[in-house]
Amino acid sequence: MGVSYYACKCCGESRYEEYVGSCTTCGKTLGTCCVVNDDIGSDYAYEYGVIYDGSEAQKNEYGIEEDWEEKGWVTIGEVIDDTSIQPKYCPFCTGEEIAQEDILAYLLKQIGKTHTEVEREYRDYINKRKASE
Ligand SMILES: [Zn+2]
Ligand SMILES: [Zn+2]
Structure with a gap:
């Protein structure tokens, strides 16, 4: 045990x-x-x-x-x-x-997007940044 x-x-x-x-x-x-x-x-x-x-x-x-x-x-x-x-x-x-995850959940609610949507946007942002390097 x-x-x-x-x-x-x-x-x-x-x-x-x-x-x-x-x-x-x-x-x-x-x-x-x-x-x-x-x-x-x-x-x-x-x-x-x-x-x-x-x-x-x-x-x-x-x-x-x-x-x-x-x-x-x-x-x-x-x-x-x-x-x-x-x-x-x-x-x-x-x-x-205040936990970071709670702030995140609050922000998502404020902007009316889901975690998945923001993740997708963030990936696009990373890819664009990489492409312009
Ligand atoms: Zn609690
Ligand atoms: Zn403690």
């Missing part, structure tokens, strides 16, 4: 898997080293996971059956997804940090 390490998207450092989770909104891998609004103060990522609230939306999202609460498999107020980090703790979702 090996120990896995994951790189925190925010600071770039690799951390032991228990200290790392992924944001449920933006999907970025985050270490507890870089969480924001930290009202928990733990090194363990699972403590920042999504809390079960008993809502239909969560039941659908996580495929929770009606009798799971009865069976004690899920408890309201307890972490339901221990591999995730809630977006309120995510430096990217709260705007504390």
Whole structure:
């Protein structure tokens, strides 16, 4: 059994898997080293996971059956997804940090082009540049 390490998207450092989770909104891998609004103060990522609230939306999202609460498999107020980090703790979702890929996605949306279209244009640009050398 090996120990896995994951790189925190925010600071770039690799951390032991228990200290790392992924944001449920933006999907970025985050270490507890870089969480924001930290009202928990733990090194363990699972403590920042999504809390079960008993809502239909969560039941659908996580495929929770009606009798799971009865069976004690899920408890309201307890972490339901221990591999995730809630977006309120995510430096990217709260705007504390800005990732290049997010800027790119934003720009693409602003100019109304897809990544593929821009890639094609960029290749043309490179080829033209090469041809004029
Ligand atoms: Zn970090
Ligand atoms: Zn996020």
